Amino acid sequence: MKFLAAINIMPLKEILDPQGKAVTGSLKNIGLASIHNVRIGKHITLEIEAENTEHAHEQVNTACKKLLANLIMESYSFDIKPL
Amino acid sequence: MKFLAAINIMPLKEILDPQGKAVTGSLKNIGLASIHNVRIGKHITLEIEAENTEHAHEQVNTACKKLLANLIMESYSFDIKPL
Numbered sequence: 001m002k003f004l005a006a007i008n009i010m011p012l013k014e015i016l017d018p019q020g021k022a023v024t025g026s027l028k029n030i031g032l033a034s035i036h037n038v039r040i041g042k043h044i045t046l047e048i049e050a051e052n053t054e055h056a057h058e059q060v061n062t063a064c065k066k067l068l069a070n071l072i073m074e075s076y077s078f079d080i081k082p083l
Numbered sequence: 084m085k086f087l088a089a090i091n092i093m094p095l096k097e098i099l100d101p102q103g104k105a106v107t108g109s110l111k112n113i114g115l116a117s118i119h120n121v122r123i124g125k126h127i128t129l130e131i132e133a134e135n136t137e138h139a140h141e142q143v144n145t146a147c148k149k150l151l152a153n154l155i156m157e158s159y160s161f162d163i164k165p166l
Contacts, residue, residue: 008126022129023150029159032146034132043126044106049117063115068105 002083003056009069009076010041044068044073047083056080085166086131086139092159093124096141127151130166139163
């Protein structure tokens with residue numbers, strides 16, 4: 001069975017996000033001063049071939065832990081749905 | 084009223100995603116060969132001060148169009164919820 005996973009990887013709240021800070025400043029410059037606290041992370045989509053949702057879940061979790069996210073600085077969450 | 088917006092910005096389907104291709108290869112190398120078609124984009128969260136949801140929606144849309152997304156190569160979608 002094929003599944004589609006959508007993963008969000010974000011910098012931890014405790015960690016400064018300089019890219020987000022810069023974007024907050026730029027938004028102010030183009031007249032959007034009511035936007036604050038911009039934080040920028042990664043959105044990853046992938047297709048996965050697995051027997052069932054649990055198995056797909058397990059593999060995506062492994063991918064996040066071993067390769068996609070840096071758990072010292074980032075947290076991740078994901079959704080899986082059948083394709 | 085304060086709102087939290089979560090924005091996903093992804094490379095268009097027609098456009099090659101070399102970073103995603105590289106990650107697909109790396110996942111294969113660590114034993115996750117059942118994962119295909121990895122695509123990597125940005126996930127952005129921000130807080131916004133607005134009178135109502137429509138107004139917040141409008142401002143986030145402007146931010147995406149004017150600054151956050153490159154509409155020639157990327158598409159965006161977002162969710163807004165009250166904080």
